[in-house]
Amino acid sequence: SPSPTRFYLPDTMASWPWKTRTNPHADEVGGGDASSGHLSLLSESFSRLIQLVHSFDHLLVVSLFVLVIILVDDCTDTENADVARQTADLVNDAFEHSDQPRPAGEGPIGEIVRRFWQYAIGIISPKVQVAFLKHFGEFLESIVTQAGQRDEDVRLNVDTYLKLRRDNVGVMPFFPFLRPTSGPDLPEEIWESAVIAEMTGHIVDMYIFDNDTIFYGREYALGDTGHNIVTLLMQEYGIDVGSVAWATARHAAAQKAFKDGLERLPSHGAQADAQVKEYLNGLGYWIRAYHVWSFKIERYFDGRGDEVKVSRLVQLKPQ
Template identity: 40%
Template sequence: MDARPRVIYLPDTMANWPWPRVMNPHYEAVKAEVDESFSHFKGLSPESQEAFNKCDSEHLRIGCDFINVLGIVDMYTDIENATVTEAMVGIVIDAVHNPHKTRPEGECILGEIVQQFWARAIQSTSLPFQRHFLDSYTAYLRAVVVEALDRDETRCRGIDDYIKLRRDTCAAKPAIALYEMGMELPEEVLYHPVVTELTECITELMLIDNDMISYNREQAMGDENHNLITTVMVELGLDRSGAMAWAAYYHAEVEKRFTNGLAKVPSWGPSTDVLVKEYLDGMATWARANHCWSYETQRYLGTKGPVIQRTRLVPLLPKVNCKAASAAAKAHVAD
């Protein structure tokens, strides 16, 4: 008989984060437009489309488009082996590097979806943003292939090795790059060691929160190896509660690194400093947005997100027979 606790305590990692939850006033109108245009692709079954629609977005058109792109690439690749995932990733990389190329007949729908997203994005964004986005988005896609290979081999990485890979698979860096869309940030600013460290901090905050909140769903689906909680349990010999507490402590340490790092940001002159502050505030807001979205979407916690956010208690989900379950059934597991 399994005597382990059937309820997980989920620490409130963002209780002291200075950047509050804010909503863009144009969100509802823009999201409705994006959802309507995105559904025309018919890239998901009706059941999967219903599950996909539960994932709310918090930014204007390009941001909303990108969240949808991330979601559907994730849904397609999460259930495939490394060979198929690598082929899909190749299609997506080709699509963003060739936004005006006619997609081949019979190609996976991801190519057309991602190409249309990027073709729209480059019409109104700065060239530095486009370069930085392509670099970080390509790194994310290549990391997804490594994740798929780990999944094929049932590999559970050590904590340091896992965090290094997860910094890319969490897709935080291309998301952060969205704050550059209207900026011309010099390379010396973006790649300054202090700014690079601040970016890594926000990336880690986002991956920690995502892994803590998504763990219950992933362990139910048998896909928990690519999750910080599992790696901590395995490497440190902790139970779920202990691993959650470890992750919350690590989160607090990363928060300190970020706030201390802000005081070390140099000056590049008044006009550039204004942009740098906007960019850094934007990435800090992403950490809050990621945390809020993880509770408010139904992707990880089903309809119970708001209750769990108040009580901090997560009923442990039973294991799903993933071999017998369809992708759509797995999408609904949180309910």
Template identity: 40%
Template sequence: MEARPRVIYLPDTMNDWPWPRAMNPHYEAVKAEVDASFRDFKALSAKSQEAFDKCDSGSTYNAFESACELINVFIIVDEYTDVENAAVTEAMVGIVIDALHHPHKIRPEGECILGEIVRQFWARTIQTASMSSQRHFLDSYTAYLRAVVVEALDRDEAHCRSIDDYIKLRRDTVAAKPAIAIHEMGMDLPDEVFYHPAIAALAECIAELMLIDNDMISYNREQARDENHNLITIVMLELGLDRSGAMAWAARYHTEVEKRFMDGLAKVPSWGPSIDVLVKEYLDGIATWARGNHSWSYETQRYLGTRGPEIQRTRLVTLLPKVNCKAASAAAKVNVADLSIMDNTAHCEQPSGSSGPA
């Protein structure tokens, strides 16, 4: 007689979040245009492109075309770096940072395609983005990229961080801050407002809500591949909890962060009527982004395959069996000397029901 499959209960973390799910009316048109232009890069193998398409990467809250493009950029950078060691990841990150700072410079022939993808995204975005928002994005996206290198080093060394150290790093690797920076591209928030401790603390809360939700929802896929960069895994190891206990711990922590955000809203100072209107729009936007991230995680096929909506209703996830990841170098050869990449097809063998990219 076959043993019953093990099942994970996925708590509903956003049930009481005041900002509802909303779909931008321009979503379908913008998504189609952005996805078509991205496909022209031929940055992925046919199999990888198919998996990438299932990520449904259009933004759910913003009319900016750059928001949709940025999600594609996040996913493709993750797709390339997730399978690489720290040295190769650092080389790729260097290319991306250079492209951001030189958006009108022709990229070297044979360079990793990430450089051209990011260059084109940023060259288009800066045509309409305010100067302050450009500075804020570059700061936060660079912090994200540097954190991705640290994550790769942890992966090389099979290093498992403490809960506190992990959350500190994950606030950056979840890419929440550059994502929400896109929301201010149509406004001019002064640095003294954007970096004010009260505003920065609220942005930290959104980053934590997003990392908790992302790690809970992606845990099944990641445990199948023995990946350690996940809050549930970290909590299980440090606190000696089983999966259910770690999920419950994460849900409680999510509730604490929600309260911290709501309390923080009441402590936001005034900078005068004209700035206060922008601050309210910005804070509403980042709060909506937390909801959008949660909804996208269930509606995309990146983490839960085609069963996302069903799992969101039932809260039950069947535990995936362990799978063997192919060595990145066997499928995607990256020459760090000339920083070139031919074709990235390095993926884990996808178990049934797991259709997202690595």
């Protein structure tokens, strides 16, 4: 049968209770250092939608980080494993030695990362810094792994793909920035607890299923659909691209698990419980922000996001 020329994109977030809200500091960030250039507009437009980032400075950190992770992700998308390792090492070095100038002739990414981190460490707490670096380090390692799999044309099954994707999708480094900045400084054991890991995992899974289905049209046009849940579903289960019901069902299951989890959080005392709930509420707004942002930018739908959001039909352009 002929290949499909379009597919239906379900509205996975229709019943998500965390609705779109604009961060009150968004206009200040939009007028700051992050507001020039195409990638900067991407970062500003995303940070504008994130709730519960509590100050202009914190929101600017998030906005600048969007710029950093897009640059790193785009830079490593087509690199082989050796070059991806070099890029990861360079980025790690820029974080570790952010107080030192980068070597002459290195290229811009090291200096961009260095400046981002020099600004960020003056704003975010030491515990948030440690948590961020842990998650970002895992992200860098996972993209090196992905590059190696690309080199060897490794065919992943759905479960193996999802395990790797939870690291290389680049979501976890955002979440420490959403920790409340007021109230007592909670022990790291709470933030790293199995319950918080489970709850953040549901948000990450929602992101993966949304990202891969939303991004599929662009990857199809680039001839680079190998690392995408839609392709793997077609290969493993024979699911036609016109129906991503499996991914949509998994997205719905993750939503339900997150909402159910809010009703059975363990107690660590009134003040700690309030901070944890505020953080998880921030995750709810974060995933909503991503979903809205995906349709606002040219990156995914060539400027036709509003049209796709209404019709739910994504055209598949010839490779």
